[in-house]
Amino acid sequence: MRLFIAIQFEEKILDSLENFQEEMRAQGVTGNYTRRENLHITLAFIGEYGSTDKVLDAVEQADFRPFDISLDGVGAFGELFWAGIAENPELTGYVKRLRRELAAQGIPFDKKKFSPHITLIRKVSYKGGRVIPVSEAPKGKMRVTRVSLMKSERGRQGMVYTEIGG
Numbered sequence: 520m521r522l523f524i525a526i527q528f529e530e531k532i533l534d535s536l537e538n539f540q541e542e543m544r545a546q547g548v549t550g551n552y553t554r555r556e557n558l559h560i561t562l563a564f565i566g567e568y569g570s571t572d573k574v575l576d577a578v579e580q581a582d583f584r585p586f587d588i589s590l591d592g593v594g595a596f597g598e599l600f601w602a603g604i605a606e607n608p609e610l611t612g613y614v615k616r617l618r619r620e621l622a623a624q625g626i627p628f629d630k631k632k633f634s635p636h637i638t639l640i641r642k643v644s645y646k647g648g649r650v651i652p653v654s655e656a657p658k659g660k661m662r663v664t665r666v667s668l669m670k671s672e673r674g675r676q677g678m679v680y681t682e683i684g685g
Contacts, residue, residue: 520567520569520571521670522565522574522668522669522670522671523561523562523564523566523668524562524565524617524666524667525559525560525561525562525667525669526559526560526663526666527559527682528558528559529661531659532590532659532660533558535590535658535659536555536558536590536602536639536659537555539602539639540553540639542654543639543651543653546645547645547646548643548644548651549643549644549646550598550640550643550644551640551642552639552640553638553639553640553641554676554677556680557677557678557680558637558639559667559669560588560635560636560637562613562633562666563614563618563621563628564628564629565621565626565628565629566627566628568627571683571684573624573626574626574668575668575683575685576624577617577620577621577623577624577626578617578620578668578684578685580620580624581617581619581620582613582616583613583665583666584609585662585663586607586662587609587660588604588660588663589604589605589607589659590602590603590604590637590657590658590660591603591605591656592656593639593656593657595643598642598643598644599638599640600641600643600651601636601637601638601639602637602656602657603635604635604637610663613666617666618630618633665685666685667682667683667684668682668684668685669681669682670683
């Protein structure tokens with residue numbers, strides 16, 4: 520089972536991100552747009568792993584405390600176009616505790632440096648050139664009150680993310 524730990528968004532954030540995606544489409548930006556129900560922030564990507572109970576135990580042990588996040592800018596990693604999250608010591612601290620707990624319990628995860636972002640478009644392309652036209656980045660903030668253990672499966676219309684617990 521392909522697993523990851525994520526922050527899921529309130530409707531107002533999803534609205535802002537989806538409206539931004541529509542603006543990008545209207546400007547002629549093409550690519551594989553992330554569906555509304557799949558928009559999230561990945562805190563730890565675990566990948567193929569069979570014990571959801573063990574992962575949920577690690578999440579529980581990581582000492583989660585609610586915090587606020589804000590959308591902040593957009594950018595690209597190669598062909599991946601994303602929305603950013605404002606610098607946030609509480610978020611960074613939680614991710615460190617979470618990853619430390621995963622490691623302590625022997626749960627494998629991607630150890631890439633945490634760079635909080637929301638994938639908006641994969642394989643992004645713009646016929647007008649290399650610079651994607653952005654008039655205004657998506658805006659929004661919310662209180663994060665929980666994190667979710669998610670599974671990822673390939674469906675008929677792409678990836679399907681399902682919450683297992685949190």
